[in-house]
Amino acid sequence: MDWLATRLVVAPVLPAMPIPLFTRMLQAQAPPPAPAAPTGTSAKVRPVRSTDRLATMTPSLPTATATAADPEPVSEAMARGPVAPIEAPEPAASAATPVAAPPTAAASAEVTADSWPPVSRLSYRLGGRFRSGPLYGSARVQWLRRAARYEVRVEIDVTLLASLVLVSQGEVTEQGLRPGSYEELRRGSRRAVRFAERAVILDNGESVPLPEGVQDTASQFVELAHRFATGREVLTAGTAVTLWMARPGGIAQWTYDVLDRELLQTPQLGEIEAVHLTPRPIANPRGNITAEMWFAPSLQYLPVRIRINLGDEASVDLVVETIEQR
Numbered sequence: 001m002d003w004l005a006t007r008l009v010v011a012p013v014l015p016a017m018p019i020p021l022f023t024r025m026l027q028a029q030a031p032p033p034a035p036a037a038p039t040g041t042s043a044k045v046r047p048v049r050s051t052d053r054l055a056t057m058t059p060s061l062p063t064a065t066a067t068a069a070d071p072e073p074v075s076e077a078m079a080r081g082p083v084a085p086i087e088a089p090e091p092a093a094s095a096a097t098p099v100a101a102p103p104t105a106a107a108s109a110e111v112t113a114d115s116w117p118p119v120s121r122l123s124y125r126l127g128g129r130f131r132s133g134p135l136y137g138s139a140r141v142q143w144l145r146r147a148a149r150y151e152v153r154v155e156i157d158v159t160l161l162a163s164l165v166l167v168s169q170g171e172v173t174e175q176g177l178r179p180g181s182y183e184e185l186r187r188g189s190r191r192a193v194r195f196a197e198r199a200v201i202l203d204n205g206e207s208v209p210l211p212e213g214v215q216d217t218a219s220q221f222v223e224l225a226h227r228f229a230t231g232r233e234v235l236t237a238g239t240a241v242t243l244w245m246a247r248p249g250g251i252a253q254w255t256y257d258v259l260d261r262e263l264l265q266t267p268q269l270g271e272i273e274a275v276h277l278t279p280r281p282i283a284n285p286r287g288n289i290t291a292e293m294w295f296a297p298s299l300q301y302l303p304v305r306i307r308i309n310l311g312d313e314a315s316v317d318l319v320v321e322t323i324e325q326r
Contacts, residue, residue, distance in 0.1 A: 022121060022324035028272055031297035115230055116172055118145045119326035122302065124318040125267055126158065131313060137162075139318050143222055148172050152218040158316075163187060168218035170195070175213060177223045182216035184248065191248035203248035211244035211251065220245055221293070221303050228301040235275045235295065237261075255280045256293070264294060264305055267321050272296050274304050299323060 126137035137158040144151045154166040163186070170180035183192040194201040198210050215223050220243060227233040233241050235258055242255045256277040264272050274294035294305035304320040 021326065022119065023326050024324070026299060026302075026323035026325055028269055028296070028298040116145050116150070116226060117143060117325060119143070120302075121324045122320055123322045123324075124306075125321050126156065126316060126318055128308075128316040129314060135314070135316060141221070145172060150177060150222075152222055154218050156316075166218040168216050170219070176226065177215065177219050179214070179216045179219050179246070182218065182246070184217065193246050193248055195246070200246050200251060202246075202250065208251055211253075214244040214246050214251065216246050221306075224293075225295060225301045225303060228295055228297075235297070235301075237275075240280075241277065252282045254282060262294065264296075264319070266304065266319055269299075269304075269320065269322075272304055273298060 120143045122141045124139040124141075126135065126139050128135040135158055137156070139154070139156045141155075142153045148171050150168075150170060150172055152166075152168040154164075156164045165185040166182075167185075168179050168182045171178045179193075179195050181192065181194055183190060191203045193203065193216060195210065195214075196207075199207045200210050200214065201207050223243070224233070224241065227241075228235055237258055237260045239258045240255050241258065242253060244251060245254050256279050259276040259278060261273050261275050264274050266272055274296040277293045277295065279290050279292070290309050292307045292309070293303050295301050296304040299320075302320075302323060306318040308316040308318075310316075
């Protein structure tokens, strides 16, 4: 079975991210006062300098979300122009030691480039069901920022022959994350999206206009967490959060309704208060996959739970176990 699994692996086009060194375990703490939404049309961002030190930042991202259900052929055009490899941060002198996170200051209206985390990894316990049987597994979300470049890598393992890897690479800009390339790898297939200056090139080679602030399936969680932590979006029950999302089969505008706060029981971090976001139905959906999210103010507004619904046939529930940072 292991030999068969290796035969089904598809080589990625984007260069793999070097495994960084994590030096501390994040623990829940009293959240800072709710950040005020910035005034004006856009938040001001201080440019990133290559000499900026890698300090411990606010949120991390993302983990797996809805993926397009319609199978499509992989376009050879996707292999062109991969994002340049990202340098791994220099290893720390001491071994990783679990410590509590330092107090987080209240976010201000000014969004600085330094507010993006340099290195973070969230590990999740996977549960759920497929038809009449239970599902078990694990998932990992790894985020790396070096100066103005970023990479988000999401890995979901259900069984030996059922896995999904999502990779997003791009830049940190004044408006937030700007993806450059995105790919998703399943057993035996690869699909991708490429982001040009004014267009998005889908997996079948079709070019569509680039919406402002568009994200991909992997980057959306980091982008949302950062908006919440900096006050660009305020998590108040009854409000809604909207963003454009590009997937290999097309682009759609997603709206998430903000529900009440809930108490979640996690395997290792104990009871955590998190804000529940649920998606509205979209026009012309590609498949029946949706994802609900829970963001925790006491853990840097990171997504501590993600529930992926695949219609009436299956669902996958990810609950955070550990959060590692540098």
